[in-house]
Amino acid sequence: MLNALRPQPQDKILQLIQMYKEDPRDAKIDLGVGVYKDANGLTPVMRAIKTAEKQLWESETTKSYTNLSGDPAYTAAMQDLILGDSVTSDRLSAIATPGGTGAIRQALELVKIANPDATIWLSNPTWPNHPSIIKFLGLPIAEYRYFDAESRGVDFDGMLADLARAKKGDMVLLHACCHNPTGANLTLPQWSVVADLLEKTGAIPFIDNAYQGFGDGLDEDAAGLRLLASRLPELLIAASCSKNFGIYRERTGILIAVAPNAEMHGVVQQNLAFLNRQNFSFPPDHGARLVSMILTDPALRADWQQELEAVRLNMLSLRESLASELQRLSGSDRFGFLAQHRGMFSRVGATPEQVEALRRDHGVYMVGDSRMNIAGLNAQSVPVLAKAIIDVGV
Numbered sequence: 001m002l003n004a005l006r007p008q009p010q011d012k013i014l015q016l017i018q019m020y021k022e023d024p025r026d027a028k029i030d031l032g033v034g035v036y037k038d039a040n041g042l043t044p045v046m047r048a049i050k051t052a053e054k055q056l057w058e059s060e061t062t063k064s065y066t067n068l069s070g071d072p073a074y075t076a077a078m079q080d081l082i083l084g085d086s087v088t089s090d091r092l093s094a095i096a097t098p099g100g101t102g103a104i105r106q107a108l109e110l111v112k113i114a115n116p117d118a119t120i121w122l123s124n125p126t127w128p129n130h131p132s133i134i135k136f137l138g139l140p141i142a143e144y145r146y147f148d149a150e151s152r153g154v155d156f157d158g159m160l161a162d163l164a165r166a167k168k169g170d171m172v173l174l175h176a177c178c179h180n181p182t183g184a185n186l187t188l189p190q191w192s193v194v195a196d197l198l199e200k201t202g203a204i205p206f207i208d209n210a211y212q213g214f215g216d217g218l219d220e221d222a223a224g225l226r227l228l229a230s231r232l233p234e235l236l237i238a239a240s241c242s243k244n245f246g247i248y249r250e251r252t253g254i255l256i257a258v259a260p261n262a263e264m265h266g267v268v269q270q271n272l273a274f275l276n277r278q279n280f281s282f283p284p285d286h287g288a289r290l291v292s293m294i295l296t297d298p299a300l301r302a303d304w305q306q307e308l309e310a311v312r313l314n315m316l317s318l319r320e321s322l323a324s325e326l327q328r329l330s331g332s333d334r335f336g337f338l339a340q341h342r343g344m345f346s347r348v349g350a351t352p353e354q355v356e357a358l359r360r361d362h363g364v365y366m367v368g369d370s371r372m373n374i375a376g377l378n379a380q381s382v383p384v385l386a387k388a389i390i391d392v393g394v
Helices: 012-022 047-059 072-083 099-114 129-137 156-163 188-201 218-231 262-279 286-296 298-330 352-362 381-391
Strands: 092-098 120-124 141-145 171-175 204-209 235-240 252-258 345-347 371-373
Touching: 047 286, 047 298, 072 092, 072 218, 072 235, 072 252, 072 286, 092 099, 092 262, 099 129, 099 204, 099 235, 099 252, 099 262, 120 129, 120 156, 129 141, 141 156, 156 188, 188 204, 188 218, 204 218, 218 235, 252 262, 252 286, 286 298, 298 381, 352 381
Parallel strands: 120 141, 120 171, 171 204, 204 235
Antiparallel strands: 092 252, 235 252, 345 371
């Protein structure tokens, strides 16, 4: 059997990581991998996580299973963090998952059970794992325009024109904030227009919420998502704690389903638990336990939010510094979009050939579509990157 297998295509970002590791140059810059880094190039453990881990170590009495859906304290705390009071709790069902990717996979499995003919609408561009998982599951895919390569902003008219073709029961995958890979976000008034369109077509929003707190603030980053939840009968949300809690390797995620009414809650919850059972039985608990401890303890939560805000402001400062340096070197404001984007990522607008020249001639590593991780920069590397971008003719 095994000799019938064929090689799978290599992940481009993982290839980039390996190339960076093998590059002997001291001045190289890694803008490819999607993790937050501080000024020293480290991904630190947040203070609140350290404190919660110590408390857990001292108080935990068992490593037995929780339950198929995960610890109820975790799912309740995450529902509150993400949705606030936008929807009543009797319409909510949720499961803990191995990371945000696990939540996306479980959501798509749920769609396949409920409506295997549903088309999944993806923004162009989107995170590469989105189409990869959807194709693997054999679900139909359609694209909607999202990014305007000329303005480096959202092509909102194109987005609406494409989504107007979505049918009732289709799923529209939207990024809650800090759009990956572009960094270009919808405004709250635009979210309202999207809600109008979804109400009209009957398509169901599926929100990927991987970066809450990295854009404009915890509540601000959830505002569009909450608006949809308050107005539409159904909603799926896949959320990750990897970035905003810095617990990447703990694989801590959640899938939340908003049902049309309270009567459907039990059936939806049973189906979510069923999917966990089929895929991995009980979800991992360590990271989820830390998150629930932080979110329910006022002192821990205040410390976490303070450090998260420092992370957010650092990325914003790096964006503004890079945009300013590029304006100085180029004599134009064509890179001003970098300061307007939010989150870890932006597309700088380089061609594949220019991206290759950045790597070859300057030791700057970014994905071939010119997606770069702003958090890979620091005060010393910003002018180096800016000069390299101008030198290759972007």
